[in-house]
Amino acid sequence: MCGILGIVLANQTTPVAPELCDGCIFLQHRGQDAAGIATCGSRGRIYQCKGNGMARDVFTQQRVSGLAGSMGIAHLRYPTAGSSANSEAQPFYVNSPYGINLAHNGNLVNTASLKRYMDEDVHRHINTDSDSELLLNIFAAELEKHNKYRVNNEDVFHALEGVYRLCRGGYACVGLLAGFALFGFRDPNGIRPLLFGERENPDGTKDYMLASESVVFKAHNFTKYRDLKPGEAVIIPKNCSKGEPEFKQVVPINSYRPDLFEYVYFARPDSVLDGISVYHTRLAMGSKLAENILKQLKPDDIDVVIPVPDTARTCALECANVLGKPYREGFVKNRYVGRTFIMPNQRERVSSVRRKLNPMESEFRGKKVLIVDDSIVRGTTSKEIVNMAKESGATKVYFASAAPAIRYNHIYGIDLTDTKNLIAYNRTDEEVAEVIGCERVIYQSLEDLIDCCKTDKITKFEDGVFTGNYVTGVEDGYIQELEEKRESIANNSSDMKAEVDIGLYNCADY
Incomplete structure (x- = not known):
């Protein structure tokens, strides 16, 4: 279980990082193992800060001051089947196509077949045991099929159709497409939560947020919010003062079954x-x-x-x-x-x-x-x-x-x-x-x-x-694989150490 958050500000000269940091404090209960933020500047450059530990320790004033841009996502990690290594702190990033960051809450239950598919058919290397990196690369591979210089909303929705077709499990995701938009989507059964909210500014423009829990919206004066439906996705343009978010029911709702444990x-x-x-x-x-x-x-x-x-x-x-x-x-x-x-x-x-x-x-x-x-x-x-x-x-x-x-x-x-x-x-x-x-x-x-x-x-x-x-069923051998990962993590836990990685990526300008 993790906490995910995404914000797009109408004023493109206002940095989004401070508000993301504050939002992470309200979601800290959802993940105390690692924290990360990725933001996007006006020319499509991705700025990133992530590391092991609580949000207050990872997001120091000096580090946050370097996170430029009015659009960004954040993640609070609660360790599941992946390890607690710094390499698995989110958001994850791939530079092809376009430059994509993704933060993910949940687990996939058909990881073994997905990894074979990525290795043998798509030829994308998965570097960690994290489902999140796997899911990101599946989305990137589906988006790459369009082979376009510039992406549009329809391309993103089509790529998500491929994600839904291939991936089984409970998942909610927020992502950044460099210089283009913030997006979010939820699994077809609604197992993991994801909400969308809007906040009206004095000049009539609107800011937008995606988050794991409603408490973040209330704390940040986002007075209108709703749950994304199972199988639904939303794309919020980087210049949201000129363009409205677009919602799409990408796949039909399998069954509306939130996790009771929430x-x-x-x-x-x-x-x-x-x-x-x-x-x-x-x-x-x-x-x-x-x-x-x-x-x-x-x-x-x-x-x-x-x-x-x-x-x-x-x-x-x-x-x-x-x-x-x-x-x-x-x-x-x-x-x-x-x-x-x-x-x-x-x-x-x-x-x-x-x-x-x-x-x-x-x-x-x-x-x-x-x-x-x-x-x-x-x-x-x-x-x-x-x-x-x-x-x-x-x-x-x-x-x-x-x-x-x-x-x-x-x-x-x-x-x-x-x-x-x-x-x-x-x-x-x-x-x-x-x-x-x-x-x-x-x-x-x-x-x-x-x-x-x-x-x-x-x-x-x-x-x-x-x-x-x-509700999704499980792939043969999945439970055994999950337990073997847990045992491996326990045996190697003494080697874990807290780190912080601050990254900057040059991505295509839009």
């Missing part, structure tokens, strides 16, 4: 994705979870409801309201420790949980505690949390999950873990409770979770992480 865990609560308020879905999750808890426990079994910060707070608060039990903040979070389930080995994850959360003994001592979390993945964090609660004097600990049991790989861009490492894989709820050391584990049902998120327009979701049934 609403459970990944998206900010103040975002609205596909017309669905993340905050209100999490309130509904708490209400449904409480109803399920009351089927398994007596009211007297619980003295207090405590969330695992931060994502579970909304769910836990509503759960406590429905149960009629006090809600307490029992864990204080150290905000300077990153996510635990993406750390390279088990020992680091365990110690990180203790660094990340510190229990308030007064909220646990002598109490029967219901702990609410957004999900249970490996169980590493859950086990340590239960241990901390009991060490702090809790007499009984029950553990509730806002999500159903996660029993399968997430294949569309969230690197949870291999299936065999998921705590719920081939285990009953009772066995999970025994492993993490609590009295009982209570999961949200999948039916209830879908009820919390669905609308009149969207009634189905990508739920393969819970069911093993993926």
